Amino acid sequence: MQVSREEILHIADLADLNIEEEKIDKYLLNLQDILNFANIVNKQDVSNLEITIGSNEAKNVFRKDEVKVFENTESLLENAPKKEQNMFKIPKVIN
Amino acid sequence: MDITELTVHELQQKLKNKELTAVQIVKAYIDRINEKEPKVDAFITLQLEEALKKAEEIDSKIANGEDISSLAGIPIGIKDNICTKGVKTTCASKMLENFIAPYDATVMEKINAEEIIDLGKLNMDEFAMGSSTEYSYFKKTKNPWDLTRIPGGSSGGPAAAVAANLVPWALGTDTGGSIRQPAAVCGVVGLKPTYGLVSRYGVVAFASSLDQVGTFTKDVEDCAKLLNVIAGRDEKDTTSVDVGKKDYTQSLGKEIKGLKIGVPKEFYGEGINQEVKNAILNAMEEYKKLGAEVEEFSLDVAELSLATYYIIACAEASSNLGRYDGIRYGYRTKNYNNVRELMKNSRSEGFGEEVKRRIILGTYVLSSGYYDAYYKKAQQVRTLVNNKFNEAFKKYDVLLTPTSPTTAFKLGEKSTNPLEMYLSDICTVSVNIAGLPGISIPCGVDSKGLPIGMQLIGNKFSEETILKVAYAYEKQTKFRENYKPTFKEGV
Numbered sequence: 001m002q003v004s005r006e007e008i009l010h011i012a013d014l015a016d017l018n019i020e021e022e023k024i025d026k027y028l029l030n031l032q033d034i035l036n037f038a039n040i041v042n043k044q045d046v047s048n049l050e051i052t053i054g055s056n057e058a059k060n061v062f063r064k065d066e067v068k069v070f071e072n073t074e075s076l077l078e079n080a081p082k083k084e085q086n087m088f089k090i091p092k093v094i095n
Numbered sequence: 096m097d098i099t100e101l102t103v104h105e106l107q108q109k110l111k112n113k114e115l116t117a118v119q120i121v122k123a124y125i126d127r128i129n130e131k132e133p134k135v136d137a138f139i140t141l142q143l144e145e146a147l148k149k150a151e152e153i154d155s156k157i158a159n160g161e162d163i164s165s166l167a168g169i170p171i172g173i174k175d176n177i178c179t180k181g182v183k184t185t186c187a188s189k190m191l192e193n194f195i196a197p198y199d200a201t202v203m204e205k206i207n208a209e210e211i212i213d214l215g216k217l218n219m220d221e222f223a224m225g226s227s228t229e230y231s232y233f234k235k236t237k238n239p240w241d242l243t244r245i246p247g248g249s250s251g252g253p254a255a256a257v258a259a260n261l262v263p264w265a266l267g268t269d270t271g272g273s274i275r276q277p278a279a280v281c282g283v284v285g286l287k288p289t290y291g292l293v294s295r296y297g298v299v300a301f302a303s304s305l306d307q308v309g310t311f312t313k314d315v316e317d318c319a320k321l322l323n324v325i326a327g328r329d330e331k332d333t334t335s336v337d338v339g340k341k342d343y344t345q346s347l348g349k350e351i352k353g354l355k356i357g358v359p360k361e362f363y364g365e366g367i368n369q370e371v372k373n374a375i376l377n378a379m380e381e382y383k384k385l386g387a388e389v390e391e392f393s394l395d396v397a398e399l400s401l402a403t404y405y406i407i408a409c410a411e412a413s414s415n416l417g418r419y420d421g422i423r424y425g426y427r428t429k430n431y432n433n434v435r436e437l438m439k440n441s442r443s444e445g446f447g448e449e450v451k452r453r454i455i456l457g458t459y460v461l462s463s464g465y466y467d468a469y470y471k472k473a474q475q476v477r478t479l480v481n482n483k484f485n486e487a488f489k490k491y492d493v494l495l496t497p498t499s500p501t502t503a504f505k506l507g508e509k510s511t512n513p514l515e516m517y518l519s520d521i522c523t524v525s526v527n528i529a530g531l532p533g534i535s536i537p538c539g540v541d542s543k544g545l546p547i548g549m550q551l552i553g554n555k556f557s558e559e560t561i562l563k564v565a566y567a568y569e570k571q572t573k574f575r576e577n578y579k580p581t582f583k584e585g586v
Binding site for chain 2: 054
């Protein structure tokens with residue numbers, strides 16, 4: 001499958017990434033290379049096979065919905081790039 | 096006696112007999128790190144003062160006759176994508192350069208409970224994406240067998256540190272070969288356990304259906320000992336499995352006579368270096384001498400798995416790495432006017448090239464229009480790979496393959512060609528796709544004196560079998576007695 005310039009820019013935008021103008025061609029080339037290789041999966045007839053999501057049996061694992069207190073909330077906030085009092089600080093979201 | 100040459104089981108013996116103290120052991124490692132780390136560059140963060148303090152505490156516990164773990168006072172190194180409370184956990188990324196883990200990964204709780212002493216956090220490819228550790232944001236780790244060559248990846252730091260005797264053993268993670276391939280090219284033992292045997296809680300997620308924590312050790316006995324420490328069901332990781340408490344050292348030394356070893360011929364065909372092939376042929380002969388039944392057979396999964404791997408791993412990564420948005424932790428750009436710019440610019444400046452490439456590829460294969468052609472197809476192929484392995488394990492107890500298609504390549508040789516780098520994982524990824532256990536052990540050196548690794552693959556939760564088979568070979572061939580890293584530049 002051929003990937004276009006517009007497509008890669010659209011995908012990057014979906015992934016919240018900027019691609020610098022001068023690097024677009026390189027990304028395109030790499031992506032195309034890898035996709036061509038990955039195309040091996042399309043040469044196999046697997047139409048009658050189920051999908052595998054994880055490697056162990058797919059079953060729900062339940063646990064009780066209990067509140068557990070995480071004592072050290074300060075350590076979480078210490079990693080915040082910006083904070084005010086005990087909150088994460090971000091730019092205004094609603095205009 | 097060079098303390099840093101000793102295996103963990105030898106150190107344990109000397110601690111028990113009071114021939115050595117924990118302080119003596121830690122000091123020996125500090126001296127060794129001061130001498131060799133500038134050449135190898137295996138560590139991102141060192142914890143030497145803290146380590147010495149802990150060693151003193153342990154020695155006084157021993158002096159007071161307190162009941163302590165038989166591993167208390169043994170040092171370790173930890174790959175920098177495993178959370179260590181109060182210590183930087185960077186994933187070798189600018190994104191997490193200043194991230195201090197607020198809690199311990201479950202495997203770290205287990206390490207700490209044994210009073211094993213953490214000497215520091217080890218280098219890796221950024222977010223564990225790579226096969227040479229060259230994609231680390233901080234530094235390039237060198238291979239102790241030739242300092243102009245790569246240590247493999249993504250756990251290049253742990254592999255090089257164990258090979259260079261900077262730590263007696265280490266923890267790593269393996270998503271597509273990130274323990275086994277570096278272990279192979281650094282001449283040490285590397286184990287990726289069955290998916291689900293070890294908790295992933297507190298391990299920075301790359302591809303959650305493939306990631307698994309495992310071990311780097313000097314020999315197979317140490318490997319079994321470290322697996323004893325880290326294995327076990329954890330309620331914080333719902334994919335972890337309860338297989339009961341086992342002592343993995345129990346199977347070591349048991350006979351392998353009559354055991355069936357299958358050698359899939361597709362794993363040492365085209366693209367595999369001739370010297371690596373020869374080493375595998377020799378290993379087959381050794382196993383025959385040990386009484387195993389060794390047979391070639393066809394298992395056409397290597398290439399198919401690699402293609403599947405890069406679709407599934409990148410898809411999962413694109414989702415897992417969505418959390419890095421510069422808001423609650425991690426890198427935040429200075430350049431933004433609104434929230435969207437904050438997130439987009441933080442991600443674009445905080446992630447390296449390879450990580451961005453994989454996020455884009457992952458987003459592409461999950462996007463509408465391509466989902467069925469790539470992602471769904473890859474999941475179906477995953478079933479096919481599982482089925483083929485299931486068939487193989489009806490006939491054989493263990494499979495034997497090369498670990499890496501080549502010995503260590505030169506720094507810079509493949510870092511500009513992503514696809515070529517990906518091909519380094521051709522022998523290892525199928526094991527992750529099927530969730531099987533795999534161990535890499537040294538099986539000789541090439542004409543340049545660089546180590547060659549072989550991989551033993553077992554059926555799910557059959558770690559005891561592959562450890563037993565690896566141990567038998569190790570005892571027979573004595574790699575560590577015959578070969579040592581040279582720390583030379585260019586061989």
